[in-house]
Every structure is written in C-alpha cells, then in structure tokens.
Amino acid sequence: MGTETEERKYVRLPVFLEQGFSFLKRDVLDNRICCLCGTCAAFCDKIEIKTSENELKPVLVEEYDTICGMCYAFCPRTFLPVSEIEARIFGEEEARKKAEGDVLGIYRSCYAVRSKKGDIKGQDGGAVTSLLAYALEAGIVDCAVTTTSDDQWRPISKVAKSYEDLKQSAGTKYTIYPGVIGIRDAMGAGGEHIGFVGLPCQIQGLRKVQTSEQPYEVGKERIKLLIGLFCMENFKEGLLDFVKAKLSLDLERVRKFDIKGKELLVYDDKGNSYGIPLDEIKRYESEGCSVCADYTAELADISVGSVGSEDGWSTVFARTKTGEEIVEGAVGKGYIEAKEIEEKGLGLIRRLGESKRKRGEKDY
Ligand SMILES: Cc1cc2nc3c(=O)[nH]c(=O)nc-3n(C[C@H](O)[C@H](O)[C@H](O)COP(=O)(O)OP(=O)(O)OC[C@H]3O[C@@H](n4cnc5c(N)ncnc54)[C@H](O)[C@@H]3O)c2cc1C
Incomplete structure (x- = not known):
C-alpha cells in the first residue's frame, strides 16, 4: 500500500481475492451477461477468448495454482461502483454535483466535430481518428489501441503508432470483439503512453483496472487516454453471415455499415445502399448488452x-x-473543427440514454 494520498486515488473494493475464474463463470458467463470486452484476458495470461460451445467466450487455458481474483475484480459485469470511479476520475466535487439519474455523465463541454483532414474517412465526422492523430502528434500517447477489420468485416484490434495506422481503423464495426486485449499487445510492444478507443463496457473495464486498489501489477499507469463510443447495443458475429446471405453481397465489397433510425444500412463499392430493418437482426443482438445502462461511455476521457x-x-x-x-x-x-452544442441540443441523446438505462436496469 502507498501513502494515504495514493490510496485515495483507488476504489476500495470488497475483497475478491478468493473469487477466481470459477466465480466469474458462475456470476457472469453462466448468467450470459459477458459483454466480451476482453478485460479479463488482457490482464491475465491464464485466460483466453476462444470459441467454446459454439460461441466466443473467456476460457481458462491453464489451471490456477493460486487464486488471485483479478478477472473478477476487473470485469465490468461483476460489480460497477460508478460513483466511486467517477470521484477518482473527475474529482469528488464533480461526482457529488452529478444529478441523480443523469444519463449523459459528467462532462466539461460538448461539441459537434468534423475532421479537417481530407484523407480521414471516418464513420461520422472522423472525430475519433482525428483526436487520436492529434494526441499522437502532441506526444500525449505513443500508440493507440483501435479496432480495424479483416476483408470480411470481422473486427481485429490494432496497436496504431502512426497517422497511417489510425486512418486504417476509421469506421464502425458492428460485431462484438474483445478489443481490450489490444492493451496487452500495446504493452508488449513497449507502449508507455497508451490510448484506447472502445465501447462503454470496455471503458468501464479499463476504469476498474485503473482505479482498483487491489495489488495487481498490470501496468495500469501506462494507460493514458480512453475514448469511448456511444453504443445502444452490439451484435454477434452471425450478423455478418446473415447480411451476406440476405443481400447476396460479398462483404469484401462493403464500404460502410451504419445504423440510422430503425435500419442497418449497408453501402457497397458501387455506390449502392441497402437497408435492413433492425427487427430482422434483433436475434443477433448480444445478450451481454442487455444489462448495460451506459449509452454515452460515461467514464471515458472523451466520448x-x-x-x-x-x-x-x-x-x-x-x-x-x-x-x-x-x-x-x-x-x-487544425485537425478538427468544433461547434459547441448547448444543453438544449442534447435531448435525443438524453432520451436514448434513458431508454438504455431503463433496459439495463430492468434486466440486471
Ligand atoms: C457497436 C457500436 C455501436 C454504436 N452505437 C451507436 C449509437 O447507438 N449511437 C451513436 O450515436 N453512436 C454509436 N456508435 C458510434 C458511431 O458508430 C461512431 O463510431 C462514432 O460516431 C465515431 O465516429 P467518428 O467518425 O468520429 O469515428 P472514426 O474516426 O470513424 O473512428 C472510429 C473508431 O471507432 C473504433 N471502432 C470501430 N468499431 C469498433 C468496435 N466494434 N469496437 C471498438 N472500437 C471500434 C475504431 O477503432 C476507430 O478508432 C456505435 C459504435 C459501435 C462500434
């Protein structure tokens, strides 16, 4: 244990040291609420994300000789002391000021942002790629863990170390993937100032890693920047085969997927676009998302x-x-242009956040 001031930076958790992978299996995997964020496998070399019983999930690849409980402590689905984490990240006063039931989380400012770099082909305004490019140039990070994909749109994590690497990761991939494992790769590659972009559950997992007072030496001080994406839900890999069959379209030809209103939109290389009603893809929604109450990645540095x-x-x-x-x-x-969005312009985000929170809290 460090000094008293050092200790206060960390969230005091109930003791989980006896609660190893078998407890994670009992409370999370068997309850089908794993979100496949990858946090457990990123920090424990005895856990891998593998296909087991026809689905991707964390599995123990080596028997424990000692039980450490790290996977249980870091998993965002075991317990999530949001207000304690907020107090550590944003400061106690900011956390205290947050209104009960607020679904936008604590923030200093909100903007509509568009990239000024013509060669960044982002999902929306290319904000994520441009902000990471600036953070890299300014030396705030020396690498960023992003999610790119193979030619069939299956997500893959990447340790981006250059502007060119970042550009390749732009765009949204709508299937579930344990992206936090990229942090392990970034640490292995010598990253000392690591940035990460990911979904709200992945940001929750990493904030637990950063604020946990448990004595795990995992290099958490090397994680410097977390960019979170808004997220209503994510989908199982089967979605990709469904889209391929439904549209008789080779996914190599897809340039972009997007969700707008009540449709999944698919854009191909010939300028055609196809809409698939969300009702038709509902069966591919990941069960692990049903208990998530965070729409806007409330614990990130930037969402x-x-x-x-x-x-x-x-x-x-x-x-x-x-x-x-x-x-x-x-x-x-000159990486981006930004227009401030006033509180009254946030109504739709708030409504979607409330609906996600209601769903998440109901199913928890
Ligand atoms: C599964 C999913 C659901 C989403 N749902 C919503 C929603 O309901 N409402 C909403 O407003 N926005 C949602 N988004 C966010 C939105 O699609 C854009 O990612 C966001 O607006 C950023 O756009 P950009 O042009 O600034 O980013 P870009 O500059 O294009 O960069 C996108 C970044 O996202 C990362 N990324 C892409 N796919 C994934 C993934 N599967 N997991 C982790 N990181 C990834 C890439 O690494 C890249 O760095 C969702 C994103 C995902 C991945």
Missing part, C-alpha cells in the same frame, strides 16, 4: 457518437481535463 449532430459530424463530450485539452489542441492544430 463520441453520431446522434446529436448532423450527418458528417460527430458529437463529442470532453469529460476530463485531458479530454478537454485534446479537443482544444486538435482544434488549435
């Missing part, structure tokens, strides 16, 4: 989504001081 801004722009919440400095720095260095 980014499409809802709330016009087409071609991204909505960006700068939540922490680091997050705000990055947005302001990216404007100053």
